[in-house]
Amino acid sequence: xxxxxxxxxxxxxxxxxxxxxxxxxxxxxxxxxxxxxxxxxxxxxxxxxxxxxxxxxxxxxxxxxxxxxxxxxxxxxxxxxxxxxxxxxxxxxxxxxxxxxxxxxxxxxxxxxxxxxxxxxxxxxxxxxxxxxxxxxxxxxxxxxxxxxxxxxxxxxxxxxxxxxxxxxxxxxxxxxxxxxxxxxxxxxxxxxxxxxxxxxxxxxxxxxxxxxxxxxxxxxxxxxxxxxxxxxxxxxxxxxxxxxxxxxxxxxxxxxxxxxxxxxxxxxxxxxxxxxxxxxxxxxxxxxxxxxxxxxxxxxxxxxxxxxxxxxxxxxxxxxxxxxxxxxxxxxxxxxx
Amino acid sequence: xxxxxxxxxxxxxxxxxxxxxxxxxxxxxxxxxxxxxxxxxxxxxxxxxxxxxxxxxxxxxxxxxxxxxxxxxxxxxxxxxxxxxxxxxxxxxxxxxxxxxxxxxxxxxxxxxxxxxxxxxxxxxxxxxxxxxxxxxxxxxxxxxxxxxxxxxxxxxxxxxxxxxxxxxxxxxxxxxxxxxxxxxxxxxxxxxxxxxxxxxxxxxxxxxxxxxxxxxxxxxxxxxxxxxxxxxxxxxxxxxxxxxxxxxxxxxxxxxxxxxxxxxxxxxxxxxxxxxxxxxxxxxxxxxxxxxxxxxxxxxxxxxxxxxxxxxxxxxxxxxxxxxxxxxxxxxxxxxxxxxxxxxxxxxxxxxxxxxxxxxxxxxxxxxxxxxxxxxxxxxxxxxxxxxxxxxxxxxxxxxxxxxxxxxxxxxxxxxxxxxxxxxxxxxxxxxxxxxxxxxxxxxxxxxxxxxxxxxxxxxxxxxxxxxxxxxxxxx
Numbered sequence: 140x141x142x143x144x145x146x147x148x149x150x151x152x153x154x155x156x157x158x159x160x161x162x163x164x165x166x167x168x169x170x171x172x173x174x175x176x177x178x179x180x181x182x183x184x185x186x187x188x189x190x191x192x193x194x195x196x197x198x199x200x201x202x203x204x205x206x207x208x209x210x211x212x213x214x215x216x217x218x219x220x221x222x223x224x225x226x227x228x229x230x231x232x233x234x235x236x237x238x239x240x241x242x243x244x245x246x247x248x249x250x251x252x253x254x255x256x257x258x259x260x261x262x263x264x265x266x267x268x269x270x271x272x273x274x275x276x277x278x279x280x281x282x283x284x285x286x287x288x289x290x291x292x293x294x295x296x297x298x299x300x301x302x303x304x305x306x307x308x309x310x311x312x313x314x315x316x317x318x319x320x321x322x323x324x325x326x327x328x329x330x331x332x333x334x335x336x337x338x339x340x341x342x343x344x345x346x347x348x349x350x351x352x353x354x355x356x357x358x359x360x361x362x363x364x365x366x367x368x369x370x371x372x373x374x375x376x377x378x379x380x381x382x383x384x385x386x387x388x389x390x391x392x393x394x395x396x397x398x399x400x401x402x403x404x405x406x407x408x409x410x411x412x413x414x415x416x417x418x419x420x421x422x423x424x425x426x427x428x429x430x431x432x433x434x435x436x437x438x439x440x441x442x443x444x445x446x447x448x449x450x451x452x453x454x455x456x457x458x459x460x461x462x463x464x465x466x467x468x469x470x471x472x473x474x475x476x477x
Numbered sequence: 478x479x480x481x482x483x484x485x486x487x488x489x490x491x492x493x494x495x496x497x498x499x500x501x502x503x504x505x506x507x508x509x510x511x512x513x514x515x516x517x518x519x520x521x522x523x524x525x526x527x528x529x530x531x532x533x534x535x536x537x538x539x540x541x542x543x544x545x546x547x548x549x550x551x552x553x554x555x556x557x558x559x560x561x562x563x564x565x566x567x568x569x570x571x572x573x574x575x576x577x578x579x580x581x582x583x584x585x586x587x588x589x590x591x592x593x594x595x596x597x598x599x600x601x602x603x604x605x606x607x608x609x610x611x612x613x614x615x616x617x618x619x620x621x622x623x624x625x626x627x628x629x630x631x632x633x634x635x636x637x638x639x640x641x642x643x644x645x646x647x648x649x650x651x652x653x654x655x656x657x658x659x660x661x662x663x664x665x666x667x668x669x670x671x672x673x674x675x676x677x678x679x680x681x682x683x684x685x686x687x688x689x690x691x692x693x694x695x696x697x698x699x700x701x702x703x704x705x706x707x708x709x710x711x712x713x714x715x716x717x718x719x720x721x722x723x724x725x726x727x728x729x730x731x732x733x734x735x736x737x738x739x740x741x742x743x744x745x746x747x748x749x750x751x752x753x754x755x756x757x758x759x760x761x762x763x764x765x766x767x768x769x770x771x772x773x774x775x776x777x778x779x780x781x782x783x784x785x786x787x788x789x790x791x792x793x794x795x796x797x798x799x800x801x802x803x804x805x806x807x808x809x810x811x812x813x814x815x816x817x818x819x820x821x822x823x824x825x826x827x828x829x830x831x832x833x834x835x836x837x838x839x840x841x842x843x844x845x846x847x848x849x850x851x852x853x854x855x856x857x858x859x860x861x862x863x864x865x866x867x868x869x870x871x872x873x874x875x876x877x878x879x880x881x882x883x884x885x886x887x888x889x890x891x892x893x894x895x896x897x898x899x900x901x902x903x904x905x906x907x908x909x910x911x912x913x914x915x916x917x918x919x920x921x922x923x924x925x926x927x928x929x930x931x932x933x934x935x936x937x938x939x940x941x942x943x944x945x946x947x948x949x950x951x952x953x954x
Binding site: 154155158159161162163164165167168169177178179180185188189191192194195197198199201203204207220221222223224225 | 496498499500501503504505507508509521547548549565567568570589591610612613614802803805806807810811813814815816865866949950951
């Protein structure tokens, strides 16, 4: 493939802004990529330092560097946490624009099209960022526009849309988290929380004067429910929503953005999955109220907590799943037919 | 640069825990200070045995070792002045024991402060030093710098909460220091010596920390002062009145203007704002302290007095202080906020005069400085806003920093309250502690005869911080 010369066309305008980063490191613990690897080089601050190195000619561009630049879920938690108001994800987008199409072009968390693509254009139609298009007989991704939201991966009928790096946001990881949690004593409910709608603020809490008004994932008692962060509600597929029941969960709560507020329209898809699951549950003699979808506005932690509390009250009344049916075989069977 | 046996390091910690890509080295060459110098390799140990093996290897080869937590230090403590191995401790982040009956916990050094507090919360207790960077800062880094935060006025700094530790010396020897008891009079308190040693004496691999109960009641108050001096008098009166605030913060007019300009929070355009907080298990006791502080503020012409127990209200009152950093960053397109002369401590009676002095020095040297801080602990923070690409601004900053420290010494203040010395404050530190530098160097030699641990810092750092390393900014000639 023909490549273009690497130029700092888009990044140049950020030169002064990069100096605004006081390098406090507050962004680290908010970044899903850093939290997965625990290498500083994967933290948002590090990416800004790397870009500074490029702009000041102290670093040469490399594929290694490009891999870091293309590895970002655009969750903007770093931007929310930044003590200096640096628009980190905007800068990274321009960095991607400079790297894309050069010899250092890599894909990171952005989506790619693998073998088995039927050119059905489902992903092209569904992509909320217009990042997927048909070119020269293949479906390709614009790595600058792609926000790594994963909608295409969730929808692709052939599992051809994928990413080379997932940093713990893939369904296999989520499944492992589900199993790990539900094996704990007293565990009852899995809550799927959307990264864009509440997680940034929830995680911003720390032990300080504001902690009592915050709902932090760390502050929740890991006894009855666990919030699993999915990058977008749209990535939740019906079989994944059934997985907790295979591990004897009493219920599943799916939280996503209100109508019109999801950048990816992922909430619409999440709602469809939940709606689709209810008759399946009924056919299994499970109370369909054991799964519920709630829409929570961005940053509304109190609303989220209220929704969880309400759901927990309901689930406690319903009791454990084993009282209703002997489930596993039937759920597995139902999953295979979804 | 010395050749380093990277395969040997990979044998010790595993291939995936060693990084020597130029991009990684560049990243690990910075912290939150103005400095930059690159390590030769970054190594991430997982356990004590690996740390011992690395320090044995490095001591034999006489390779510098720079221990690093979150890299959020503000004075260049983790910037490898002479290259070497950066020892990234973030992987050693296990909480080893929480022991409520004996009121202590044991943790590895890479545990993040907030994560420890979240683990302690179910027991109704917390680890109190809590610096502002607690979301990122590691316990190891807090020990290295004797970190503290807004509540140090009541709960003290890291040293006050540390009971003991395990530390690896160059050569790999493991020492167990301190005890698990509340008091100890068993010879030299070497664990207290390690606190604040900035990685120059040993590598902490385990810390035994005490914790305190989470207070049931917390009340935050605010007072506005037309004159900085009135706020200063209120601070001195509060601290000498037998009251123990859990927080006493000063915010100056430069900060207020910056917050109002960039955030439109509508703060009163006064010379100073005081934020005062009390906490405790009994509401009447908290009421008593809050009312006493309120009366003292009123006596010194404090206006707009308000206070609240409600978390949301408290967050609102604290908003101006909380938004200070982003406000300073957005203050002007051309200016960047730097950490220099940023955490001196002075006697209470000198707080207002110090803030005034900082403003005067800034004006004379054509830079912008704000003065704020944990005045209940005597700690005065500043940020210097300057055009970092201009060489003459660095000359101005150099002069301003020197003048401020000279003043701080003249009023019997100290160079650093909570951020440490590193490279940026070495000259002021050496001037302040001139008569004890020799004994400090001998202590360093006793722990680290080959001078491999964070060499060239504190008493051994260059006098001129501007040229000590490359500056991390693009400075035009």
